[in-house]
Amino acid sequence: MADRFRVTLAQLNPVVGDITGNADQAFAAWEQARAAHADLIALPEMFLTGYNAQDLVMKPAFHTAAMNAAKTLAQRCVDGPAMAIGCPWAEGGKLYNAYLILKDGDIASKVLKHHLPNETVFDEVRVFDAGQLGGPYAVGDVRVGSPICEDGWHEDVSETLEETGAEFLLIPNGSPYFRGKMDVRFNHMVARSVETGLPVIYLNMAGGQDDQVFDGGTFVLNPGGALAVQMPVFDTCISHLDLERTAEGWRALDGEKASLPDVWEQDYRVMVEALRDYLRKSGFEKVLLGLSGGVDSALVAAIAVDAIGAQNVRCVMLPSEYTSAESLDDAEAVAKALGVHYDYVPISEGRAAITNTLAPLFAGRDADLTEENIQSRLRGLLLMAMSNKFGEMLLTTGNKSEVAVGYATIYGDMNGGYNPIKDLYKTRVFETCRWRNANHRNWMMGPAGEVIRPNVIDKPPSAELRDDQKDSDSLPDYPVLDALLEILVDQDGSVADCVAAGFEDVDARRVEHLVYISEYKRFQSAPGARLTQRAFWLDRRYPIVNRWRSPRET
Known part of the structure; x- marks a missing residue:
């Protein structure tokens, strides 16, 4: 024996x-x-x-x-x-x-x-x-x-x-x-x-x-x-x-x-490995993404470089008249720090052509969200054209907070084949950027050191689709929004649970409503790395049309 x-x-x-x-x-x-x-x-x-x-x-x-x-x-x-x-x-x-x-x-x-x-x-x-x-x-x-x-x-x-x-x-x-x-x-x-x-x-x-x-x-x-x-x-x-x-x-x-790494490293590694294998197993070698000067696209760019190397990543700035000089500087700084190919493609002429084409139909109506979304969809069109021409997979860059409440334009900035940060709330996006600046591992193909300059992380988030726009104009501040989403999405809680946790009823009801009415967008969104047990896709299967809302306390 x-x-x-x-x-x-x-x-x-x-x-x-x-x-x-x-x-x-x-x-x-x-x-x-x-x-x-x-x-x-x-x-x-x-x-x-x-x-x-x-x-x-x-x-x-x-x-x-x-x-x-x-x-x-x-x-x-x-x-x-x-x-x-x-x-x-x-x-x-x-x-x-x-x-x-x-x-x-x-x-x-x-x-x-x-x-x-x-x-x-x-x-x-x-x-x-x-x-x-x-x-x-x-x-x-x-x-x-x-x-x-x-x-x-x-x-x-x-x-x-x-x-x-x-x-x-x-x-x-x-x-x-x-x-x-x-x-x-x-x-x-x-x-x-x-x-x-x-x-x-x-x-x-x-x-x-x-x-x-x-x-x-x-x-x-x-x-x-x-x-x-x-x-x-x-x-x-x-x-x-x-x-x-x-x-x-x-x-x-x-x-x-x-030794087992801490949770920040594990999350970041998941986003890198998910993208790397998604590309390898689907036959893509290169990616591109719109680099806006904001924190989300900067983090996706860093993940992409760490996954497949700077030589395989194209970043594109697509400015309009609402794009600030600060955003232009920040995007260029991130691109240089990561060492990626960087293209500058203004959208003003294309936007004017579309506006002129629609002018007879829209005559007598005030400008509104329609015109803002035209900018986003034009960027999506241009990025998809580059993806087709160069054979590079387009990455989309919406974080979980935006994906949850639909703060994204379908067929616009939601365009893309994969979203590495789809299950990462905005508050964690900020901290993950800081973690990446402070840490480098041998499985990362990108450079060590500060790759996302502090101003990108610290400035107020903005879609820059109109003058002086801030995300907080349309949404609760991200610490509040993410805490509400943790209850409503990750814990499958109700408005009453949010109120019991100390949040305002009006804020909780607004966020719950946004989550439900955005299901159709998520149904058409790109897949992305799963970090939690309540990621959007197989973990959470909700009807697209749904009139349920948390009942009001009597």
């Missing part, structure tokens, strides 16, 4: 739909495991298809291709360690989220996910069938239990595996980031290790997919919750874990213990 067991943990980044490429990644990792004399190599949940494949996984041709790829991969991995890999599996007219054990040229075992998450970004009850509770699988003379992702958050699966002979738990995950997620994971996994008295290996994937970033952070706990291994967050990496048989059962030997 073996007294040592080596597991190679492959914290890798699959591409949804690239079944062949994902299989090749898995095979390359298997070769490393074989060279390291591992007994088993483990890859994350649904690795062969990429995750989250959503409705694509239900397409028969797709999940059949994945199953065939798993069989082919098993045949490639004959002379070496067993492989555990996530893949959809169809049998008996049902489709499962499965974890396949490839051994001796064949699929030796299948674990079928039992608890299917059906909240926030997950819709697995709709996509998959629930598997029955099962027992462990054997690798040599060692019995391994593998609750799949959500199954690890419920005590019944792990307890069943322990009772049926599992000697340690290997839990494959496709677990996306939200602020504070690592603490949630640790709490659940510590509970499993205490309840079962077994070592727990929590294996997570890395990389971005649409709005989500899988932040890695694979870790290993010994019984009672003692940390044996902590792999880095966000990075793709492969680590070899040794377990040793003792009189009390298997124990993981201590390995690397990477």
